[in-house]
Amino acid sequence: MNKQKLAVIILSLAVIVMVAMGATSAYFATSEKAHNVITSSGVGVELIEHRINDDGEMVPFEDITDAEPGEIYSKIPQVFNNDDGDVWVRVKVLRTAKLRDGTVLEEEDDKLVVDFDNVNWLQGDNNYYYYNRSLKNGELTEPLFTEVKIAEELDNKYNGATFGLKLIAQAVQVANNGSDVLSAEGWPEE
């Protein structure tokens, strides 16, 4: 075999070997970042009180002065869900009377008579009334009651007394919390 042929064979083998070895073993590395976000929801309610004025219009409720026994006054409390989560709702109703001498009488339920809606609201213990269905974001409950009346027959001690009708609205999440309002847990402490 002459030298030229030998050189051709060697060079050819060199090319074949280099290609077979996969000498182009360089690689590429790159990356990208994902910004993953987790958020939490919340619950919140607002007590809204209206009345029907002498013109038949629904207007914001204002304290009644110079109330007369036996007279019926318009007062329409409702609860509004102003947060993201669906909620169970309850309202605590406290009826008091502050006598002229400063004495405060509690549990004056029979002195301050209210026409509770017993269809949409369920009476519970400790003066709580529970709304019988869940309330979604942006929803308003049916009125808890619409009228208030000072009892017609009152002792003289109530002359000049101030009657108080205090309402406290509370809410807890519906999610993972019972199938109805009476089985819900986690109510705020009184």
Added chain:
Amino acid sequence: MKRKLIYILLLSLAFLGVTDVYAEGSEVRFEGGAENFVFISESEEGDTDLFSNLKNVMPGDVLSEQITVTNFASEYDYVKIYLKTEPHNETNNPLETDIKETETVASMADFLAQLNMKVLQGDRVVFDNSLGQIEGQEKTILLGQFAKGESTGLDLTLSVPMELGNEYMHRGGEVDWVFVAEGFMNGEEDEPEDVPGAADTGALTIFGASARGAAITTVAAVIVIFSIVGIAYLIRRKNR
């Protein structure tokens, strides 16, 4: 005419075959080339947020998220894909999303610490810890080696304790996951070396090509060129 009809039919079938089919949940697609990684998500926070289902969580929630990771790159025989957690701090890795409007890194870490996340890749447990622990430490995990078209799935489960207090209402957390891809051709793999300017993330060097790999390529090219020139010269000389 018959042959033409057959060609049209075959072309139509070919186009059907290349139609993308999107997996359920979020997706991480390694496209290679200029596109690099592409994130696909229905999150309102944008495509870079893969946690589209983990929003407005409530105490007691157990929520799921599926993330599919697929290699679509054609310029490599296969790629290795890694998942790396990247903790936040106020200087090197501050908050990027709208979370920064209401949270600091510290307050966000407190919120995330209340939540637990389990991440499974098939039967393999990738993470199972409080999100505070997952987000708080840098960890790199090899998800696998994928030829073009191959994929893997991550199944996430977020658990929110029923006892979560009111102070965690309307809170937010940002969890940064870095997806890293290394492309390879069939043959011997070269381990990456430190490259000036590259970000060293512990076990992995990113944003850099192997210097040694580039040197081998250059030498091989020179040998091939000289060999071809040499053979051509000898053949020409013989023919004279």
